[in-house]
Amino acid sequence: MAAHELFVTQGYDTTTVDQIAEAVDVSQRTFFRYFTNKEEVALFVQDMVEACFYGAVCAEPPGTPPLECLRRTLNDVWDEVGRSVEEIVPLDLHLKMCQVIETTPSLLAAHLRHSLLMEEKLVQEIARRTGVDAEADPRPRVLVAAFSAVMRTAARQWGMREGTSLETAREVTRDYVAQLGPALTGDWGREHHR
Amino acid sequence: MAAHELFVTQGYDTTTVDQIAEAVDVSQRTFFRYFTNKEEVALFVQDMVEACFYGAVCAEPPGTPPLECLRRTLNDVWDEVGRSVEEIVPLDLHLKMCQVIETTPSLLAAHLRHSLLMEEKLVQEIARRTGVDAEADPRPRVLVAAFSAVMRTAARQWGMREGTSLETAREVTRDYVAQLGPALTGDWGREHHR
DNA sequence: TGTCAATTGTCAGCGGCTGTCATTACCCTC
DNA sequence: GAGGGTAATGACAGCCGCTGACAATTGACA
16 A cells, blocks of 8 residues: 555645545545545554464464463464554554554554454454353453563564564564573573573 | 543544534643543543553552553552552543543554553663673563553453443453463463462 | 833744536447 | 446545643743
């Protein structure tokens, strides 16, 4: 989408809906018929990525312990994510867009909310595959909340760095998720193990 | 604040800044000199509550294992939170306002972003008191992210229910945080233990 | 009382977003 | 090929959040 190039080059807030509309040679009114608001077009790819992860979790064979299921999916899904993204925008552009999202307050806020919606779907799926009632038993929500939060944290930290590639993202995320156990137990040794 | 009553009675989106300004007999322009935007007044108390929690963590004696430190603070801080809130708005009003925040998309988004800012402060504090470099060691961020996410989840679930009181909030939150360990380990038994 | 500074109000204007209605484009049928 | 119905688009007006600029008001202090 051409809108993303505008966001990346001149920033989200300073980009007008009129500019986007003009860039694709369409009236402003038509823009708002395809996207409910400016955020939606900015978060379009990101949302798709999360939907991709959700889909991969659903496709995981049943019987896997829930945390292991999420961890394994996360490790396997990167290539598929890369392919899905490339179908819409160049991957480089999307990676830059990730940084724009992290650094633009209003976009970041919207992104967090969207993530919350996806988390709820994940909760339902985890509850389903473990045969647990998500309304009575806190564990699905607790697990998904903790896991997703760590994923987001990893993504955020990764976005702050210089070398932004899918490969580094994968490594950083794996690192962070691996620390989920150690971070919770007891007091920490001075050094952490990589 | 009178604005909260308007939000609670007629909803956030349908409440105009002009209405708020008029309710306190002030021009719209003056309103925007005191608050940077409509969200800010809506999230004012909520932000204060989180700041209250952060302060309590900082006041915790050093040497406590980090997770235990957060857990204990959470358990002890409720009364103080109640008092702080009452200094600004009636507690009942704030509890209703919590539900408005959870159910209003734009407000929820802003709230999540604000929480993220507070989490970063928490990260720094946890890193400080454990003598760990938050930029090199993922554990402070991982711990805070997971813990905060579970807190938010608990708050969200609590907000959905009928009996909204500080006491039930305390119980629900304690329950959820207690499930953090069990939710992560292995596969779950059919029943969870309360 | 006169002066300075801070607070507030008024006005104009931009950008996001929506409802309404006219216009156009497309497709199917006769 | 003419006619008619439907869906997509555009043009316009208007609301609301928010900001800059400037004038008016207030209040403290000399």
